[in-house]
């Protein structure tokens with residue numbers, strides 16, 4: 350044999366051996382993956398079915414495969430976790446969130462929910478200062494004032510019929526966010542413009558072709574975001590000037606003030622992303638929660654009567670709402686927790702795997718997304734489909750389940766757990782106190798929304814409560 354021919358044969362044999370080894374490795378690896386559908390769209394996978402009804406999709410998959418299974422969602426290979434203690438522990442020990450790139454672009458590439466350590470740790474530590482108990486107490490008067498103001502505004506004007514309560518409540522939730530997160534009380538056209546820009550921007554979460562190219566709808570969302578950032582940069586500039594002015598008595602009492610004071614957070618992108626992300630996370634979730642609360646109150650008249658009586662006993666309707674008053678409304682707190690269990694505004698939590706990991710006997714490769722939805726049919730709660738406030742009460746006292754993520758995971762867990770859950774709870778309780786004491790609602794339409802948030806969207810009229 351010619352030396353040249355023998356060299357070629359050797360090379361061919363090495364390549365063939367390499368390819369076979371790779372194919373074998375791949376087959377073994379895929380054989381150890383959780384089961385999943387054999388067919389799905391390229392790139393999109395089963396995203397279309399998922400965004401129509403995330404919780405329903407997950408419930409269906411877990412039932413179909415009898416537990417942990419795989420799919421391809423939001424541009425990423427994904428494992429849907431069975432709801433078990435071990436999987437909960439695994440999920441919440443992972444530190445990196447798994448949002449698709451277009452979510453990150455909309456919320457902010459340098460914002461708390463979208464960054465990973467070490468920047469995550471820095472921003473989280475700084476932001477946490479705005480949620481310590483003393484700070485939370487200092488927000489109560491503002492929440493009280495805004496609840497009273499907006500409920501009064503919603504009172505049905507003579508001659509006006511049913512209206513979109515979603516829009517009215519959005520104004521309230523947005524103003525609470527503006528006041529406490531940014532330290533501004535715009536109201537009127539300025540708030541309306543901000544809200545419109547947020548609405549335009551976050552429509553992009555539901556787009557399946559998130560291309561930031563002129564002519565594509567997603568490009569409009571990114572344009573709206575740019576306008577929003579411009580507004581926030583102006584605000585940041587004004588606040589900076591105020592902070593430098595020694596003649597002005599300036600109290601550091603909003604989240605933005607805290608960030609402006611921190612040396613670690615001086616980048617313009619980080620600050621404007623902070624405003625976009627916090628306002629987004631901080632107002633849409635409470636907007637959804639308020640509507641779901643009103644829905645459940647009207648579904649359950651006996652619970653409503655019980656809560657109205659409790660609120661009359663704990664608060665006179667005029668004095669300043671304090672932490673003591675909020676803490677003593679045990680049944681109202683149990684009701685709110687049950688609303689969040691039955692209708693969690695954020696239905697799923699997800700993490701990106703940092704390394705190949707064994708899950709329920711399968712091996713899930715590094716970089717895959719873990720998706721977990723403990724609400725709904727797979728919840729660990731007894732008789733989980735029934736709305737029962739008693740499950741959150743023992744001897745008449747409220748039991749807080751925020752940190753039991755297999756049973757109640759509305760705020761997630763681990764080091765990415767919702768940073769604003771205490772503030773959200775205060776905002777909802779102050780609102781419920783005002784509503785249950787003096788107001789009532791007649792619902793003319795209610796529709797369950799499923800994406801991006803899960804809640805009852807309402808139409809109706811608000812009026813004064815009898816007696």
Ligand code: HEM
Nearest residue numbers: 462630631634695698759760761762765766767768769773
């Ligand atoms: C009912 C209201 C709310 C619900 C249901 C909710 C739910 C959640 C959930 C499920 C997560 C992800 C947790 C995880 O992956 O483990 C999250 C994260 C987050 N939430 Fe909330 N949230 C609410 C209100 C708020 C408010 C009022 C704020 C701010 C003022 C806020 C700020 C954030 C931030 C910044 C993150 C990201 C935390 C991180 O990555 O470190 N949320 N929230």
